[in-house]
Amino acid sequence: MKKQTKLLCIDDDRSLLEMIGKFFERLDYNVFTAGDGEEGLEIFHAKKPDIVLVDLKMPKMSGFEVLETITKELTDTPVLVISGEGEMADVIQALRLGAWNYQTKLIENLTFIQHAVEQALEKARLIKENKAYQKGLEKKLYTIIENFDGFIFTCDSQCRITYMNPALVSHLGQNATGENCPKTIFNIETTCPLCMDEITMQGQSTRQEIQSLRDGRWYYAIQSPIIDHNGQVKERQIILHDITDRKKTILDLQEREEYLRKENIRLRASLSDHYRFGDIIGKSKPMQEVYETIINAAASDAGVIIYGETGTGKELVAKAIHENSDRKNKKLVYVNCSAIPENLIESEFFGYMKGAFTGADKDKHGFLDIADSGTLFLDEIGEIPLNMQVKLLRVIEGSGYTPVGSTEVKIPDIRIIAATNRDLKDLARQGLMRQDFLYRIHIIPIHLPPLQERKEDIPLLVDHFLGQYDQEKIPPVTPRITKALQNYDWPGNVRELQNTIHRFITLKKLDFLGIDFADTVEEEELDGINFEQEEITFTEIVDRYEKKVLAKTLEKYNWHKTKVAAALKIDRKTLFNKMKKYNLVS
């Protein structure tokens, strides 16, 4: 059954009292009436009505006194006053004293008063509900904060503590409300990192790790603004989580990792006979020197320049340096400076913002953005246009860059490894490369030898490349083939060797592309012989030369013997004999 609403009506006009009483009883109210103020208050205290109607003008005790008494005691009980007509001053006074509404005595239609009563009751109900809800919430929050394992405190803009939760009070051994926050909590004399935080006072939360000088422990501090009802930040709250154990583990791990990395590099450096470094294959002395430089370069963060002919593996060296450096967990971005046309190079390096020009409906980040905190490998750096050199120089010197269509200056943290097959100093002399740019990138030079200068590595390389194929599909590698591979000059270096082997596997025969030997063979042949050191006879030299001419001509004419004989202007029979003598078989 619904609880009846209790209504108290106080008026010295008995007929009006009766009329109102009957009206509300019909509406199922529990009505109490009183003829004067004193009686009214008695009933108020005894029955605790939900709503009070009171006449302002009464003998003995006026409606104002009744109103004052009730609002002082129980402000939540709505009081409506009934006044005579034209007594607006009284009404205003009553409203000031806490009356919720008023009705004039000439109540023509009691539904007006019914409406006022219902409205007041609804408002009272909402206020009550809201208060109960807030109280519940406060209690809940209070319980959470009181029982929270970590530390919570609040402080004002002057860093004075305004609240500390019990856990913090017991940790500090005192309730330091009102004291200076950094000094009390972290034992930091001046400004602490938390207080420096202007962002919080501007309305944003921040997170940081902070070490307390009081207890030496690490805390994860979440600092949030407390926004008052005017939207102003007057205070901030700080939650501290003790992360000492976690932090210690991380620091230990980092230290351990760093130690292992250095140890690893040291151990590898001490292995004098290693035949590979990363993806680079070779055990020759020039390569050992390259490995040494790679190790040194990996341990530093300075700019590296790799000099080497085409196909010597400059990209692999860059990769080896990056993968052994502190940046190994970040990106290594490959750029071929010669392949990008000048009009596109800026947007390719610096990126552009959506809407920078017609057609740009997505952001392009560019090499520098993607390589941020990692390594940028600039291959064929000699081809980079002069105006781009200026802009890159600015980036290297820490002044940053601006993406096309943006106003924001980005300052990336990038390690540059450059590579070239050209003489950069010569380019600088010709004015094609800026001196200042050259000095910036030319800090640790690495010279990659051409394959010709490390022929002893050829068998290793051949094995390595052959190993990448299905072993059953590899045609037999005869001594003749091995020798041919060994003797060839490899102007295209390791890449040419790799391609040659690839063709050897797919075409089942050996061919050397990319050289016109007829023009150069004489000089090369004589250059290759050291008369003083090699014990070699004249006949042997001539034989060697003859064999080479035959082999190359045979290759050139695809082992078509008639054509070869015609080209060399010798008899076919002579050709056969010589081929037999030199063991030249297709």
Added chain:
Amino acid sequence: MNNTVSYEVQVQEKLKLLKVLIVDDEQMGNVIGKAVEQLGHKVAVVKCYKEALQKIAETKFDLILWDINLSNGNGIDLIPEIRGSAGDVNIVAMTGDSNREIEERVRVQGVIYYMIKPFELDELNSIINHLARRKIKLCS
């Protein structure tokens, strides 16, 4: 005078040097193919990665225009495979669906250019003419 003419003819001829492979869906591939052909280069158009890998094994291309978003394979992860087998081939990665993560994944693979669709033909022409000129320079 005659010499100049013949030199220009030679240059014109050499400009036609590039062998370009276009790997894109049929419609787009043909549009790009036409455009590149109009610049006077040799063009092959394939519409799936499998065909592309086969073509690359048969022919040494100067430039591969590679859409990374075709449905029948992982366009990004195939790039190092091509670079490994085809040596110093120039690859331009194309995508209509760019974001930072995709760009990162592509940029570390060593493509010469990252092209976001839709692009202006001028952008593509620029790259192709640049590569053609570079090839002439290398040959001469």
